[in-house]
Amino acid sequence: MEILGLNIKSVIDLKNADIYQGDKLILEDVNLNIKEAEFSYLIGDTGSGKSSLLQTIYGELPLKKGSGIVAGQDLTELKYKTKHLFRRNLGMIFQQFNLIKSWSVYQNLDYALRALEWTDKKIRESRIKEIILDTGLQKKINTKIFELSGGEQQRVAIARALLNRPQLLIADEPTGSLDRNSGDELMYLIKRIATENQTAVIFATHDLRIVEKFPALTYICKEGKLLSVD
Numbered sequence: 001m002e003i004l005g006l007n008i009k010s011v012i013d014l015k016n017a018d019i020y021q022g023d024k025l026i027l028e029d030v031n032l033n034i035k036e037a038e039f040s041y042l043i044g045d046t047g048s049g050k051s052s053l054l055q056t057i058y059g060e061l062p063l064k065k066g067s068g069i070v071a072g073q074d075l076t077e078l079k080y081k082t083k084h085l086f087r088r089n090l091g092m093i094f095q096q097f098n099l100i101k102s103w104s105v106y107q108n109l110d111y112a113l114r115a116l117e118w119t120d121k122k123i124r125e126s127r128i129k130e131i132i133l134d135t136g137l138q139k140k141i142n143t144k145i146f147e148l149s150g151g152e153q154q155r156v157a158i159a160r161a162l163l164n165r166p167q168l169l170i171a172d173e174p175t176g177s178l179d180r181n182s183g184d185e186l187m188y189l190i191k192r193i194a195t196e197n198q199t200a201v202i203f204a205t206h207d208l209r210i211v212e213k214f215p216a217l218t219y220i221c222k223e224g225k226l227l228s229v230d
């Protein structure tokens with residue numbers, strides 16, 4: 001898209017994409033275009049296909065029909081062997097925090113950076129300190145995960161997702177297991193960090209209270225289609 005000579009890049013560009021779980025067609029003829037630094041919701045009832053769409057976007061489900069480019073990667077050409085390299089451009093958070101509970105916040109983040117092949121310990125340390133500050137976890141850096149509240153654990157998961165400065169944050173119901181206050185805090189955090197870092201966000205939720213309180217571009221999965229909501 002060209003506006004006043006500025007080229008705004010797409011981070012997600014799906015065209016006429018069919019979303020399958022195995023042989024079962026979940027969403028038909030999906031067209032979805034998300035630009036860099038754009039925040040979008042994905043809403044719809046349970047079972048409507050939100051997670052399936054996100055799984056296709058992060059390369060967990062194959063794109064069998066239609067075209068799809070995500071963070072510069074053609075989804076139809078994604079290979080099992082190089083999937084982890086593609087994922088380095090994505091941050092992902094889920095309802096479950098998927099942290100190692102007996103480890104500290106620092107250990108969890110350091111482990112993630114080592115998996116990303118950040119081999120220099122000093123550089124890892126400096127990045128962890130930076131993201132810890134960004135996510136307001138200074139006082140928890142040496143605390144074990146199981147000693148944190150749900151909201152704090154999700155903040156650690158966000159910190160981990162953003163370590164590699166991804167172009168795109170994919171969030172699948174990240175407030176699903178949090179109470180209202182922790183959910184709101186998480187929204188403020190995600191919105192602030194995404195704006196500061198120009199990270200695009202696709203945020204699946206069936207919690208319409210959040211969508212009303214923090215309005216943004218919204219798409220809905222409904223009756224096997226993806227529609228935009230005005």
Ligand SMILES: Nc1ncnc2c1ncn2[C@@H]1O[C@H](COP(=O)(O)OP(=O)(O)O)[C@@H](O)[C@H]1O
Pocket residue numbers: 021022024026044045046047048049050051052053221
């Ligand atoms: N691993 C799976 N295998 C087969 N069918 C699945 C799988 N996961 C989800 N489905 C089906 O796909 C449809 C969409 O589910 P899902 O994408 O999880 O929806 P949502 O995230 O909106 O709740 C549902 O009918 C669900 O039963």
Ligand SMILES: [Mg+2]
Pocket residue numbers: 050051052172173
């Ligand atoms: Mg889901």
